[in-house]
Structure formats: C-alpha cells, structure tokens
Amino acid sequence: MTKAGTTVAAAPAPVRAPRLPRRRGIELALIVLAVLLSVYGYCAVGLARTGSVPPGAVGYGAGLGVLALFAHLAVRIRAPYADPLPLPIGVLLNGLGLVLIYRLDLETPGDRAAPTQLVWSTLGIGLFIGVVLVLRDHRVLQRYAYVCVVAALVLLALPILFPAVNGARIWIRIAGFSIQPGEFAKVLLAVFFAAYLAANRSALAFTGRRLWRMQFPTGRVLGPIVTIWVVSVGVLVLERDLGTSLLFFGLFVVLLYVATGRTGWIAVGLLLAVVGAVAVGRLEPHVNGRIEDWLHPFATIQAGQGPNQLAQSLFAFAAGGVLGTGLGLGHSILIGFATKSDFILATAGEELGLAGLAAIVLLYALLVERGYRAGLALREPFGRLLAVGLASIVALQVFVIAGGVTGLIPLTGMAMPFLAQGGSSVVTNWAIVALLIRVSDSARSQYDGREAP
C-alpha cells in the first residue's frame, strides 16, 4: 500500500459511521433552478431578438423539466445516497447548450441544430436513467474491462471506413445521422484503464528494474496497457482527431500517476508528449497549420485574407468583455463553420461575458471536483480510479477545447461537454454523469467518516 495506506492501518478499527444525509430534496431544488435558468435564457434570446417570448418556451421548459425529473426519480430510487450536484450541473449545462444552439439557429435559418440536439439530449438522459437503473454496482464494470477495450478500439477504428469530414476522419453517417464513435470510446477506455490499473497497480509500482532512481515495471505488466494506449492514439492521429488523442494521453498519465504514485510517470509522460507534439507538429500539415494559427492568430488579417476562425473567436470573446452583450445580441456567428460545435464557448463568452464564462467554467470545476471527491471517499481502487478517470475526462476536455478557442493552446477539434452541438458528445457526457452518480452513491452510502465526500 501507499503511504496513505499506512496511516489507515494505524487508525482504530473502522467503525461504520452513520450514513450521510441523502440530500435528494436539494438535488430536486437545484434541478428546478437549472430548468428555470435555461427557460429564462431561452426567453431572453427571444426577447432580445424579436421582442417577444419565443412560442416554444413552455414546451421547451416542460420537456427539459420532465426529462430532468425522470432522471431525478431514477436517482431517488436506485442511488439515494448519490451526490446531489452532478445531475443539476448536467441539466444546467445541457439546457444552456440548447439555449446557445437555439440562439445561433436564428442566424442560420437553413440549418436548425437545436431540435436535433434536444433529441440527442433526450437520448442522453435516457441513457443516464438506464445506467442508474440497471447498473446496481459499478464494480460490475470491472468484469467487462476487456469487452470495453475491444469495443473502444472498434469504435475508434470504425470511422476510418468512412469519408473524412472537414479534415477529420472521426464521423460515421448512418441514415442521415452522424455519430462520432470516438466519443463513446472515452468512457470505455476510462473503464478499462481503471480496471487494469486497479488490478496491476502493485506490480506497476514495485516490481521491475530500477534505473537511475526510476522504477520501471516489467514489460509483462506494462506491455498490454501501453499497447492499447499507443494503438488508440495512433488511430486518432490517423483520423486527425488531435483533441481526443490529447485527451487519452492525459487520461492515461493521470490514472497511472494516481494508481502508482510515481512522479516519474509524469516526467516520462511529459517527455513523450513533448516528443510526440513536436513530431506531429512538424510533420502533419493539418496540425502545423493549427500551431501557426495559435502562434499568430492575426497573420491572415495582415496577409489580407481576412480573419481566420481563431481570430474571429478572439474577437467574439473580446467583444463580450466582462458582462457580455446579452443573450441574442452578439455576433459570434461571424466565426462561421463550427460556431455551434467547437466554438460554442465563443458565443457564451461574447453574450454572457467573462462573468458568464467564469460561471460555466466553475460549473465544470464543480463537476470535476465532485468526481474526485467520490473517488477519495471510496475505498476500493477500481471505483477510485474510475471516478478520477471520469472527472479527468471532463476537466481535460474542457481545458483542451476552451484553451483552444481562447488562444491558450493550439486549437483541436473537440466538443465542450454538454454545451456544444453534437449528439455523441451529449450522450457520452450523460453516461459520465450517470457513472459518477453511481460511484458517488457507493461512496456516500459506505461513508466511514474519513474522507467526507
């Protein structure tokens, strides 16, 4: 065991502390608040644009409200001790995303994305309810670790058979529906990493060769997981899905570090990341262009070709300032292609301002923090790693896409969890929240008075 484990051993014999309060009422109240905020946003867009409350406001509010209520009921029945925060956060972000997409739909009368997004949100919440109802114990997933990894690799490889869309080969189109299978692979890979590392963490941490103060595990233990990781990242590079490959890389390093406690892994990880990034950045023209754009966002303007997407995005954020222009009153549609998906945050930044943007980032931070807290409260390694992995997926995803559109890091195509247009993404994120609810229910129902979740 780790150092933390030794202090546990020295502690008095565990006495089951009284269970934590369930707090389902708070969850319900927060859900109502989230739905009301979304409906308010919907009305604000209509009032700003046409001077009247949009006709669908009641239906929209009722739809979102009923969905959220069903989700709440599922949690009440099957996960009564679950953390009361993740579900309302998901509802609020999803609702806000629908408002932003509806708002952008007004600028593109030929391309209405909000109704489709609402269908996908319904599917997502349906999946959430299904997971909460069917999955009684998250530890069951451990048994299916290898099923998960095979499914993940198949899903990742599938789009290679389909034509590229906008430079990235990450889509499959079936009967008019576009699906991004890589999105679902995130959760499956997180499950696999958590299961594998939980089973092999001692071997990873303590066996193998020692090389200049660094403990290297045996190839037998490290081999399979590195292989899978390299394959997934390799496939993603082939598909030019840089965001997701970055995400998998980060997820892997974080979980390895948490499982083994070896700082050396971070050093190796960072080294590999730098080498990989430099190599890809040099060799891949698609990536190279992104890096150039990041370093010189206004170069195309100086060259007389007009502002590129990143410059337009920066203009949008700058136009928002601290308080924003108000919902419906910005011009983020100038970004053009991908305004509703990769660049949805620019609309939030322009119309809700730094204040609104900070609120959104804090909502994500809260979701991540609740995931980590559930991980801390659990005592079995699989649940811990699963919670940490899921929370890290959200954090890394938010960082990569938000950092990209605000010019902090090079831009990589990725969906802002819940906010962005994209069915696969919404469904996946609801699955993540469902698993966090399940894990936190276990953590809080088994609360032993040590790590307050």
Place this chain on the structure above:
Amino acid sequence: MAKYIRHACAFCALLLAALLVNATRVQVVQSGQYAGSPADRRATIARYQQPRGDILVGGEPVTGSVDTGEQLRFERSYVDGPLYAPVTGFASQTYGTTYLEHAEDGVLAGTDPLLSALPLWKDVTRAPNRGGDVVTTLNRRAQEAAYRGLAGRKGAVAALDPATGRVLALVTSPSYDPAELSGNSEAVASAWSRLNSDPEKPMLNRAVRQTYPPGSTFKVVTAAAALDAGVVTDLDAHTDSPDPYRLPGTTTRLTNEGDGCVDASVRDAFEWSCNTVFAKLGVDVGVRDMAATAQAFGFNDPDLRIPFAAAPSTFDSRVDRAQLALSSIGQYNTRATPLQMAMVAAAVADGGQLRPPYLVERTTRHGGETVTGSAARPGRQVMRPSTAARLRELMAGVVEEGTGTRAAIPGAIVGGKTGTAQHGVGNSGVPYAWFLSWAQSVDAPEPQVAVAVVVEDASADRGEISGGGDAAPIAKEVMRAVLAG
C-alpha cells in the same frame, strides 16, 4: 492513493484556473486591442443595425433608411437623391460617406456622445443611441429652381442668405442618385465604377469642390479693392484706360467684347464689363491691396468648411504686372468655386460684411431635441460699408441697363454681374458662363439672397455662351424662389 488523487485534482484545478486567467486576458486586458481591429465586422454591423438619422430640408427629411433584414441591416435611401446629392453626399456600406453624411456622421449614425442624455448610463446598458437628425439651412424651392434651371447642363449654383451666411441652395449638374451607392451588393459596385468613369463626372460637386476662372464676375472684387484703396473715388469720372490695353511689360493687347470702353467711367465699364478698364484698375491698385481684398472675400482660404470642406479659391499674389492685370479680370491663376462667388455677392449685399457660409442649422436627437445649435459665426468686414453701397449701386445698374437685364425681377431690387470666363490652352475651351447676383424685395430692408451660377456648356456655340444669357435666368429663378418664400 488519496494523496495522489488530491494531486491530480489540484492539477485539474490548475488547468481550469489557467483557462479563467487566459479568458480574463482576452476579455479584459486585450479586449480593447482586439475590438479595435478593422477586420472585426462587429463595429460595421453595429453601425448599420439601426436606422440612420435623417437630413432635413425645410422640415422634411430628404433621406431615409431601408430595412434589408441582412447582416448590415439598414441601408440609406434618398428622396430626390440627385437634387440634394451635393448636400447630402452618399452614405454607402461599401464606399463610406461624403459631404453632410460624412461631416455629420457621428450624429446621423448615433455615435456622437452628445446624443445621449445620460452618457454613463448608456455605457452600462450598451444600448446604441438612435441616430440624430441634421436640419439644413436649404431652401427647398430655391434648390429646386436651381436644379430645374440647369436642366442637366453642366454647371452649379450656390445661394446664400447674406445676412446670416445660411446656404439656401447648393446644386450641381449633372447629378447622380446617391441611393445607388447605399448598399453592399454587386449593383452598388457597378454603379460606383460607372459613376466614376462617366466623362460628365456626375459625382463632382461643382458648387463647392470645383474651381473655375471667375472671369468678369471677379470685377466686383477688383472694384471693391479700387474703391477701398481710394484709386477710384468717383464712379462716374472718366478713367484713363486705352482700348486695347497693352499688358504692362508685354506686347500682348487686351481687348473688349464690345465698344465704348475707351476711358469709360467705372460705372459704364462695370455695366458693360470692360476688360481693359478693370485690368488697368487692378494694376493701379497694386498686387498687395488686390490680394488683401481677395483674401478678405475668402480667396486663398484652405480651411473653409460648411461643415464639409470647400475647395480653396485662389488669387495668385506672386505675379508681375501683366499677370496682375489678367488676374484682376478673373483670368490667369484666379479661380473660384461658385460658393466663393456667392460669398462675394453676399458680402456686397450685406454692407461689406462677410458671414461665413454654413449648411447645418442645427442637429437634433431622434425626436427633435436640439443637440447643437446654429453654426452661424460672426461676420467680418471685408470692405468699407460705403464701398459696399457703391458696389450695390453698380450691380443694380448691370441688371437695370447692362449685361444682366435678364435677371430683373418685378417688385424687387436686383444687383448682378455677368462673367464669361476663357479657359483652356490658348482660351480654346468653350467659355464658362457666370452670373452672380443678389436680390431684395422692395419692401425688405436688406437683400435676402445672394446667388452665384456657373454654366459650363460644352454643347453651345462659343458665341452664345454668356453670363447674361445662360446664367442670369437661372439666378433669377433662384432669387424669385427665395423672395417668394
């Protein structure tokens, strides 16, 4: 393991904190720099998202706004566009703004901070100000009379109220419809290139931006200089003027169109427009006094604004005596805009006072509340009042029995001066016909209108071009319109 979970959690917190720090950089620290980029269309979109304020003539708007429903939402429309084009200019989404649309753009577009009653509150709400209105000094009927009078011939008319400097009419011909340039479509681009390549130059504002040799109309200035300098004391005394007049220091002989100019009195010479008499008079006055008087009338002033800039009229002060002789009859390097010559007539009419001309009576908020008042500025004395009185006498004589009889209006005292300006290499071009005048109803204490008309008519026979024949009837109609109103 708990310790490492905490570390990982701290790492995630760090990432999200970095996002917020960076967002603050973009949205607060560098937002001004980004928002100022000309590549950002937001400023343009904001500019056209609300109707532009209107330009008013006689209480009625001569402009309007059309809601196109496009990203640049409102386009400019014009009522009688060609008639008012030299005043309004155009307001184009593609080609910018000109004339009043340009000079008063802040008011019309709503960006002028004076438009908001509570500027600080406006900063908080970010609600744009409605565009304000610009009330012009134009007299609708005078404007229409001038435009009708020119009837598509090349030329221009400027009319002023001598007592105030208000511009009553400003017409250029041929004109164009500024509405053709309002939007941002293909049609606008083709209209732009068509108008710019048109040999008739319809977009040239001949009333304020084109200078012409003023010809004999400049004799008003020469006479004023001679009277003020004391070179002439008696209008009816014989002058010592040969015909033809040999330009000093040259063998060039200056002649007259008509007879009877030998030793003619200043009154006769003015009425029959004797070149020889006035050329010699200018030389007798001397370059210094001539230049000083011309300058007092507004020549050589590069800063004349009404509120848009007028092209500077010129009187060359670095000339020899032969050149001075020609300059004194409005030739050589002497050039004037119609507006400048209207100012000359107005100064004579107003007892020697020159009131700086202005075109904007006041600007108002949307709804009529005044933002800035009259642009009237104090006048300055350009000649002695007695000189002005004698010039009025001379000009009235021109209309009563001289070359300008076609400007006479029953029931009004009218003063005028004709001009036929030579131009081109060796005076080969078709001459410009000039007429400047003022008029006063018999029951009015002071003249109410001063007009300058120029007609450059390439189609007419050289012999038929004359200030009295072509330009005087137009001036008469403009003056009648003002006196009637």
